[in-house]
Amino acid sequence: MYELNLIGIGTGNPDHVTFQGAQAIRAADLILIPRKGENKADLAGLREEIIAQVTETTPQIAYFDIPKRRAEDGYLRGVDEWHDSIALRWQEAIAAHSQAKQVALLIWGDPSLYDSSLRIASRLEPQPKTKVVPGITALQALTAAHAIPINEIGAPYLVTTGRRIRDEGCPAGVEKLAVMLDGECSFQSLQMDDYDIWWGAYVGMKEEILIHGPLADVAQRILDTRAQARADHGWIMDIYLLKKRGN
Incomplete structure (x- = not known):
């Protein structure tokens, strides 16, 4: 044994x-x-x-x-x-x-x-x-890289997958969510004007890439950066945090 x-x-x-x-x-x-x-x-x-x-x-x-x-x-x-x-x-x-x-x-x-x-x-x-x-975890590394806490005072947050965001959207009552395992950039299925995003690829590695801003403003930049990084390395690991704007 x-x-x-x-x-x-x-x-x-x-x-x-x-x-x-x-x-x-x-x-x-x-x-x-x-x-x-x-x-x-x-x-x-x-x-x-x-x-x-x-x-x-x-x-x-x-x-x-x-x-x-x-x-x-x-x-x-x-x-x-x-x-x-x-x-x-x-x-x-x-x-x-x-x-x-x-x-x-x-x-x-x-x-x-x-x-x-x-x-x-x-x-x-x-x-x-x-x-x-x-x-x-990738979630710890992401929030550390952006120098932000994941939680708001007294408020919960959700850790979920890109597939569930794409199929179900953001659950009612959830103001902040971390999205893992999203190979299709499912944030595109949301009402992008409603969110800020903190995105990272190869987080913690020398190849680390970080993008932050209003989702509607930086979504295309994330898509282009992600595609180029995947082509350059042959693989990509990324994760992102979404927060509803005005909260």
Whole structure:
């Protein structure tokens, strides 16, 4: 039996790794690193850089390919089947290194906020003992980069996805919302004159890009900047915060 450690590594800046995270990396016998195609090779490279920075002797690394997600049977079913496939890749990689007792994955952001690593880990057979090392989230990095608090005094905020914004709009009574996992810039579906936006891509990394202003004024700039950055790097990670104007 092995122990599985899901280690939050922040948003791409090696300095985001906590002392606890560094200790967990050093304690690992085996680290699994996903590959997502040639255009995203630098994501694996960043993980390798972090490992090299915090270890004197590099632990054994096993690479696995992330399967493509199917969408033809609906979003939720597609995600469910995708997680099954990823769990199988984990299991195959671990089985090929059966001597490993401490297995780790370096998770972008935090394994317990808008990440599916814990759901995937629950599908492993037999079930390992799973530990989570928390990391800096994209939401924390975004608000820090813009030097703003996410909350208003005594007021709630919503963390949601681009898909839900696109399909349902902004829920009634919500004045401030953080939007994650939005590959289609779903803020375009809102009444843009009603919002201010704080947008960031590659937040916390040397490639960091930040844009802030009235949504109606900066929306096209965000679209153009995002498209160019994706073309330049072959991938993009971005997040944004919306606030209703006049509140």
